[in-house]
Amino acid sequence: MKNDLILQTVTKVAVFIILLFSISIFFGGHYSPGGGFVGGLMTSAAIVLLLLAYDLNTVAKILPVDYKIMIATGLLISALTVAGGAIFDVPLMTHAYKYFDLPILGHTSLHTAVLFDLGVYLVVVGVTMTIIQTIGEDE
Amino acid sequence: MSSLHWVVFSPFLLAIFVPLLFKQFRRIHTGWFVLILPIILFVYFLQFIVVTSSGNTVMERADWIPSLQIGIDLYVDGLGLLFALLITGIGSLVVLYSVFYLSKETEKLNQFYVFLLLFMGAMLGVVLSDNLIGLYMFWEFTSLSSFLLIGYWNERERSRYGAQKSLLITVLGGLSMLGGFVMLGFMGQTFSIRELISQSAEIFAHPLFIPAMLLILLGAFTKSAQFPFHIWLPDAMEAPTPVSAYLHSATMVKAGIYLVARLSPIFAESGVWLWLISAVGLVTLFWGSFSAVKQTDLKGILAFSTISQLGLIMSLLGLGAAALHFENLDDNIYMAATVAAIFHLINHATFKGSLFMAAGIVDHETGTRDIRKLGGLLPFMPITFTITVIGGFSMAGLPPFNGFLSKEMFFTGMVNVLALDIFNMNTWGVLFPVIAWIASVFTFLYSMILIFKTFTGKAQLEKLEKKPHEAPMGMLISPIILASLVITFGIFPNLLSASLIEPAVSSIQPLLAQNDFHVHISFWHGWWTPELWMTIGVIAIGIILYLTLSKWKGIYGILSQRYSLNALYDWILSTMDNFSRALSDRVMTGSIRNYLVYIFTAFFLLLGVSLFGKGAFRLEFGNIAPIGLYEIILAFALVIGSISILFAKSRLTAIILLGAVGYTVSLFFVLFRAPDLALTQLVIETISVALFLLCFYHLPKLTSRKEERLTFKVTNAIISVGVGVVIALIALSSHSQKLFDSISSFYLEKAYTEAGGKNVVNVILVDFRGLDTMFEITVLGIAALGIFAMIRLRLTRRNDQL
Numbered sequence: 058m059k060n061d062l063i064l065q066t067v068t069k070v071a072v073f074i075i076l077l078f079s080i081s082i083f084f085g086g087h088y089s090p091g092g093g094f095v096g097g098l099m100t101s102a103a104i105v106l107l108l109l110a111y112d113l114n115t116v117a118k119i120l121p122v123d124y125k126i127m128i129a130t131g132l133l134i135s136a137l138t139v140a141g142g143a144i145f146d147v148p149l150m151t152h153a154y155k156y157f158d159l160p161i162l163g164h165t166s167l168h169t170a171v172l173f174d175l176g177v178y179l180v181v182v183g184v185t186m187t188i189i190q191t192i193g194e195d196e
Numbered sequence: 197m198s199s200l201h202w203v204v205f206s207p208f209l210l211a212i213f214v215p216l217l218f219k220q221f222r223r224i225h226t227g228w229f230v231l232i233l234p235i236i237l238f239v240y241f242l243q244f245i246v247v248t249s250s251g252n253t254v255m256e257r258a259d260w261i262p263s264l265q266i267g268i269d270l271y272v273d274g275l276g277l278l279f280a281l282l283i284t285g286i287g288s289l290v291v292l293y294s295v296f297y298l299s300k301e302t303e304k305l306n307q308f309y310v311f312l313l314l315f316m317g318a319m320l321g322v323v324l325s326d327n328l329i330g331l332y333m334f335w336e337f338t339s340l341s342s343f344l345l346i347g348y349w350n351e352r353e354r355s356r357y358g359a360q361k362s363l364l365i366t367v368l369g370g371l372s373m374l375g376g377f378v379m380l381g382f383m384g385q386t387f388s389i390r391e392l393i394s395q396s397a398e399i400f401a402h403p404l405f406i407p408a409m410l411l412i413l414l415g416a417f418t419k420s421a422q423f424p425f426h427i428w429l430p431d432a433m434e435a436p437t438p439v440s441a442y443l444h445s446a447t448m449v450k451a452g453i454y455l456v457a458r459l460s461p462i463f464a465e466s467g468v469w470l471w472l473i474s475a476v477g478l479v480t481l482f483w484g485s486f487s488a489v490k491q492t493d494l495k496g497i498l499a500f501s502t503i504s505q506l507g508l509i510m511s512l513l514g515l516g517a518a519a520l521h522f523e524n525l526d527d528n529i530y531m532a533a534t535v536a537a538i539f540h541l542i543n544h545a546t547f548k549g550s551l552f553m554a555a556g557i558v559d560h561e562t563g564t565r566d567i568r569k570l571g572g573l574l575p576f577m578p579i580t581f582t583i584t585v586i587g588g589f590s591m592a593g594l595p596p597f598n599g600f601l602s603k604e605m606f607f608t609g610m611v612n613v614l615a616l617d618i619f620n621m622n623t624w625g626v627l628f629p630v631i632a633w634i635a636s637v638f639t640f641l642y643s644m645i646l647i648f649k650t651f652t653g654k655a656q657l658e659k660l661e662k663k664p665h666e667a668p669m670g671m672l673i674s675p676i677i678l679a680s681l682v683i684t685f686g687i688f689p690n691l692l693s694a695s696l697i698e699p700a701v702s703s704i705q706p707l708l709a710q711n712d713f714h715v716h717i718s719f720w721h722g723w724w725t726p727e728l729w730m731t732i733g734v735i736a737i738g739i740i741l742y743l744t745l746s747k748w749k750g751i752y753g754i755l756s757q758r759y760s761l762n763a764l765y766d767w768i769l770s771t772m773d774n775f776s777r778a779l780s781d782r783v784m785t786g787s788i789r790n791y792l793v794y795i796f797t798a799f800f801l802l803l804g805v806s807l808f809g810k811g812a813f814r815l816e817f818g819n820i821a822p823i824g825l826y827e828i829i830l831a832f833a834l835v836i837g838s839i840s841i842l843f844a845k846s847r848l849t850a851i852i853l854l855g856a857v858g859y860t861v862s863l864f865f866v867l868f869r870a871p872d873l874a875l876t877q878l879v880i881e882t883i884s885v886a887l888f889l890l891c892f893y894h895l896p897k898l899t900s901r902k903e904e905r906l907t908f909k910v911t912n913a914i915i916s917v918g919v920g921v922v923i924a925l926i927a928l929s930s931h932s933q934k935l936f937d938s939i940s941s942f943y944l945e946k947a948y949t950e951a952g953g954k955n956v957v958n959v960i961l962v963d964f965r966g967l968d969t970m971f972e973i974t975v976l977g978i979a980a981l982g983i984f985a986m987i988r989l990r991l992t993r994r995n996d997q998l
Contacts, residue, residue, distance in 0.1 A: 087953040090871035184980040
């Protein structure tokens, strides 16, 4: 696995495509197939591809992220979004949304559900990568 | 949230800041900051005396879980106020005492005061709650803080043992009490004590009346250390002395008494109530005082004495219930028992508090509490001696101290039993005054032992760890205040009668107190009253027994340690321990294959039995969509892939085959036009295959280790086939019969109008069932951290060994 030139060359291009696609389906989740869960999994898939093509240390150098903190951040964001209802005195999990006409994006909706989904996204990436990293390091 | 709520929660709030204060102001003893709060609260509660003594009450509500009728409803009446004053008053003195008792250099003051404040708030909550569930919550908080405080010196083995014992016994009682509360709530359709009292007649007729009463009494008896649950209290003496004085004599152990007093209006009609409480109380009174005599530890004597005094109050409250059956009597002699109970409750807090503090001083200044080593301390500690004499004489029931008055009233209550002609009291009731009198003799005896074995006789300075000297002034203030209260209440008992005792008694006996009820405690009843001669007898016999103590002490050796209640408790614990260890050793073999067998067998049996047992099985192929060529091909691919896994030679092949099966399933989703599911399934398959590859890359090959290759086992085959068949049947059955309309149309309609999203799957995930998602990701996070911790801990342990 240390000398997979073809895999490594393909990975360099493919990882960006997968990442961009994952972000796209993450944001599009409310209107077309996708969402935080799939988006997070796909991002993890991109990182796993990197892991397969290179090795743990290289990937850790490229992406110096502590995935455990990522889990915590994601949970916090989601929990705060859920608890937001308490501040505005509406039932928990009530989302607010509105449509805006933004410059480049055109007619877009801004939705608090995306905040909740962001939490889900972070947790999924964090969980998958924490598990893979710890098992990978344990030889 | 009213000011009363803030008052009850203020100790909890202050507790948050205690560690901060401890850290920031290391040079000032943290106790000084804490001391301010109970003093303010005491003054605050003093204002309520005006309210309750004129017969009024205060009620403040705050909702907690309104749908279940659970709230933090605070209710101040005579009884609650009396306890609130005790909690804050004794609390102030105890905090002041602890400032000098616990060194700020060596002790973990931040923890100590957090626990103490936790207790104070919880105890205020117990005595002021009108809602039974709120009361229960605070009740368990007191058990918890007591546990933490007993185990405060957690490096000592005895502390941990005592803490565990108290927690196990009191929480066992608390749990059964909760059961009783739920039954009460069920009978009265409310958890409010006041509303329950107003329907006491209906509750009395309900079949659950006796079970509820017994369960609640179990809670009260365990908390108030009544026989045979008293065994936790002597072991609780491992706590620092201020804690013993506060929790384990003045306040927390009286929570059971409070509960009995508070619920008297509901239960007191019953003969079981009267008999059970007064009998248990008397047995406790006797056993406690009898056992106290043989103790050699100062705090041990005080612990058993507390048990016996709690029994005394309990028995009086039980007898007070007799008053309900004589409503017509103008001069209701049985009211005297309730009055005596309340009066003695106050007196006990004062004299026992001062005695505990004096014992703490002796311990602090000599280094031991063993009366065999102590003796002749009088010249060294004259002030402590004076305090002990006042407290001890009051406890023994000697004039002119307050203990004398309540002991007289106690005798009055017991003698009145002879005139009682209900519930067969006229037969066995004769025993009541006899037991009460014998117990009082022993009470006198241990009081004398406490005073004279410690302070008179020959000093044995060589056995003491320190050279004894009088305690610093600050440590003496609190016991001096309590001792002067002992004298004040002894000489002017009617200071309390209108302000505290009358309102408290009228909370316990609301019906009787209505017709112009007044308490007058008098010192002198005349020469020819039985009470006076009983007291004289107690003193005479007590002195004789004290002087001949060494001759008859042998009777304590008759009851061997092997058959004590403590041995029973230890036996129960170790048996339970051994049993559960044997069971888990048997079941938890450590082999994942066995666990899978358990899981799938249970799965197979439970689902199979309920599928056929409930008659849910049905096959109908009426409304299925036509099966196309693609479906057939995919199904074949699935079956072939699954079967080939079984015959795979290497792990790598098995993993790839598993992945192939997963991808085929996702193609099914594509066919059924579920893009979200297909996408998720695809990505998950990709990642899990990659993960497996990563995991197994380093493992040895299957062929190189023969034992890894599974032999064919019939039972395993049956289980696996069975699970598969049952699941398939359930899927088919659920398709064949639609009992309800599908919920999906609701989601399809509302997804855009209510949640503003067009992807229904995602809208369900983040909005309609968002709370599910919230908890799912929480579980995911926990699982990841668990895997991380397990693998990492194993790695570090391995590194430690190298």
